[in-house]
Amino acid sequence: xxxxxxxPPYRPPSEAGSVLVRVTRGCAWNRCTFCxxxxxxxxxxxxxxxxxADLALLRAETPHARSVFLxxxxxxxxxxxxxxxxxxxxxxxxxxxxTSYARLHTLVHRPFARLEAARAAGLTRIHAGxxxxxPAVLAAxxxxxxxxxxxxxxxxxxxxxxxxxxxxxxxxxxxxxxxAHARDSGRLLGEIAPHFIRLRTLVxxxxxxxxxxxxxxxxxxxxxxxxxxxxxxxxRTLLATVPQREIxxxxxxxxxxxxxxxxxxxxxxxxxxxxxxxxxxxTLSAARAAVASARQVYxxxxxxxxxxxxxLYAPRL
Ligand code: SF4
Numbered sequence: 001x002x003x004x005x006x007x008p009p010y011r012p013p014s015e016a017g018s019v020l021v022r023v024t025r026g027c028a029w030n031r032c033t034f035c036x037x038x039x040x041x042x043x044x045x046x047x048x049x050x051x052x053a054d055l056a057l058l059r060a061e062t063p064h065a066r067s068v069f070l071x072x073x074x075x076x077x078x079x080x081x082x083x084x085x086x087x088x089x090x091x092x093x094x095x096x097x098x099t100s101y102a103r104l105h106t107l108v109h110r111p112f113a114r115l116e117a118a119r120a121a122g123l124t125r126i127h128a129g130x131x132x133x134x135p136a137v138l139a140a141x142x143x144x145x146x147x148x149x150x151x152x153x154x155x156x157x158x159x160x161x162x163x164x165x166x167x168x169x170x171x172x173x174x175x176x177x178x179x180a181h182a183r184d185s186g187r188l189l190g191e192i193a194p195h196f197i198r199l200r201t202l203v204x205x206x207x208x209x210x211x212x213x214x215x216x217x218x219x220x221x222x223x224x225x226x227x228x229x230x231x232x233x234x235x236r237t238l239l240a241t242v243p244q245r246e247i248x249x250x251x252x253x254x255x256x257x258x259x260x261x262x263x264x265x266x267x268x269x270x271x272x273x274x275x276x277x278x279x280x281x282x283t284l285s286a287a288r289a290a291v292a293s294a295r296q297v298y299x300x301x302x303x304x305x306x307x308x309x310x311x312l313y314a315p316r317l
């Protein structure tokens with residue numbers, strides 16, 4: 001039996017239909033206190049020949065590729081990234097996009113010419129975890145980034161010609177710092193003006209330092225109601241900064257859902273800013289009212305904490 005290509009354990013939800021090409025393994029940083037994605041995986045860079053062999057296998061099983069995602073957590077650290085991207089592009093010339101995760105730190109500290117070379121070779125979209133725009137929250141979760149670094153990373157990614165997709169982690173400020181988390185994140189996202197903002201909600205995963213902090217009473221998770229208020233404040237602040245370009249805001253993860261008395265009352269917000277901002281605010285306001293009048297409210301994050309949901313971040317979610 002022939003061995004198949006090496007597959008990555010994770011990819012962004014929006015890359016569900018993409019061909020997955022593993023170019024590195026794990027995360028070279030691996031210190032964010034909320035993240036359990038690569039705790040068991042030692043970081044390594046895959047050789048170009050290994051990647052080429054996988055590409056041949058992937059081509060054989062994919063007659064038509066609409067998009068390709070380079071894994072794992074930060075393909076930009078690969079020392080031969082332009083060659084890797086060129087090999088991917090040559091294998092899948094029909095692909096409309098080639099995308100990758102990247103750390104903000106890497107976007108700032110790699111020479112700009114290297115980013116341009118990767119873009120010229122065919123890498124089109126960067127998915128990066130901003131998580132928060134609040135300095136204290138970023139420091140508390142050991143993100144290894146500041147708002148200043150994030151601003152510079154965003155500027156470089158967009159100037160190099162990438163479509164920039166930033167992730168924000170709702171609830172990361174917990175019950176005490178949600179206002180700073182919302183306000184600072186809204187302001188920073190408005191300044192960076194990425195092409196996409198993707199919301200997902202903090203789920204405390206057993207084995208992570210943040211889960212331990214919650215168990216020891218050092219972190220109080222935001223309730224679903226606080227999280228909706230946080231998202232309203234984030235959106236209002238973002239709209240007030242008048243972003244320079246249209247931004248697509250999406251909640252493309254089920255961790256954002258909120259249920260009240262057994263009904264789904266909040267499935268996230270999805271729309272284009274600034275045009276649809278008021279409509280999205282109305283959705284949030286309706287969700288907040290439904291939560292306020294409900295007898296029982298829960299979301300995937302609170303269910304996970306009570307042990308009713310496991311495997312929330314199962315491989316390839
Ligand atoms: S959130 Fe990203 S950068 Fe942080 S440890 Fe996880 S994979 Fe690495």
